[in-house]
Amino acid sequence: MKIGFIGLGNMGKPMALNLLKDRHEVIGFDTVSANLDGISMATSAAEAAIGVDCVITMLPNGVILQSVADQVLNNMTKGAMLLDCSTVDVESARHVAKLAEAKGIIPIDAPVSGGIGGASAGTLTFMVGGSEEGFTKAKALFEVMGQKAVHCGPSGNGQAAKICNNMILGATMIVTCEAFAMADKLGLNRQAMFDVVSTSSGYSWTMNNYCPAPGIGPTSPSDNEYKPGFASELMVKDLQLSQKAAELVDADTPIGQMALKLYEEFVFDEDGDGKDFSAMLPRFEKRSRY
Numbered sequence: 001m002k003i004g005f006i007g008l009g010n011m012g013k014p015m016a017l018n019l020l021k022d023r024h025e026v027i028g029f030d031t032v033s034a035n036l037d038g039i040s041m042a043t044s045a046a047e048a049a050i051g052v053d054c055v056i057t058m059l060p061n062g063v064i065l066q067s068v069a070d071q072v073l074n075n076m077t078k079g080a081m082l083l084d085c086s087t088v089d090v091e092s093a094r095h096v097a098k099l100a101e102a103k104g105i106i107p108i109d110a111p112v113s114g115g116i117g118g119a120s121a122g123t124l125t126f127m128v129g130g131s132e133e134g135f136t137k138a139k140a141l142f143e144v145m146g147q148k149a150v151h152c153g154p155s156g157n158g159q160a161a162k163i164c165n166n167m168i169l170g171a172t173m174i175v176t177c178e179a180f181a182m183a184d185k186l187g188l189n190r191q192a193m194f195d196v197v198s199t200s201s202g203y204s205w206t207m208n209n210y211c212p213a214p215g216i217g218p219t220s221p222s223d224n225e226y227k228p229g230f231a232s233e234l235m236v237k238d239l240q241l242s243q244k245a246a247e248l249v250d251a252d253t254p255i256g257q258m259a260l261k262l263y264e265e266f267v268f269d270e271d272g273d274g275k276d277f278s279a280m281l282p283r284f285e286k287r288s289r290y
């Protein structure tokens, strides 16, 4: 396919390079000049959209996505795809999808899980919202950039799946960390704690695959001084999106709300900015109950 790739940051660049490696023709655009690595660059988002089969966006947020959509939609060929892989609010995703459909463009929201490592290795998971036709057409691209794509329903549902998943992830990481810190105070050895919980009903991805305790379980950012990995400020973003969505549909999410409050305090008032989201463990270690 001929692909316009807009947003060549930490995630977008390796994704675009994987498409290039698979012999797709990629024309890129970013507001910050990127190290090209073989990708030819357009001088504007609008230019990157001309004559392509698909415009892929990998951008910071919904406001920027809407502005880029305004720039590209008029230049796109009818029947082409607008594939947004950014994590944005559900409302923006649905708004952009409506604008695209009105112009005969196939909108697909497909946020990802797997981080920068998954983007480089081509092992991302895509959570996809949009029509069956769009999902089928984009499959070949998902296969190059990722290992799994789940069709979650109509436009916006990919974003809905992503923020529900990350609300669970954030809350689970917090409770895993507070349990480790409590276990320390109870005199329970961390290895014993891991061996029990990872094989008992308290097990989770955060415990078993991404253990926040250094030297315990599989290698994770905790073994690398909590360098991200998945940065705490990105968790704040996703938890903010989850609470925005909860407000939109009047959903009661007390634990998601608390997880957001704790990660906001960690990033904005404490020393969490730039640290992996599992650095909640050293945070809890330093604290007492009141």
Ligand code: NAD
Pocket: 006, 007, 008, 009, 010, 011, 012, 029, 030, 031, 032, 045, 058, 059, 060, 061, 064, 067, 068, 085, 086, 087, 088, 112, 113, 114, 115, 116, 229, 230, 234, 237
């Ligand atoms: P990033 O900030 O590294 O990249 C975003 C890029 O978009 C930047 O290069 C920026 O210059 C560019 N950009 C901003 N405004 C633009 C515009 N108007 N036109 C063209 N380009 C513009 O961020 P990232 O880590 O690559 O994340 C991208 C998206 O993926 C975000 O929505 C993020 O939440 C999501 N995500 C990130 C990760 C991760 O681990 N980094 C994991 C999953 C999902």
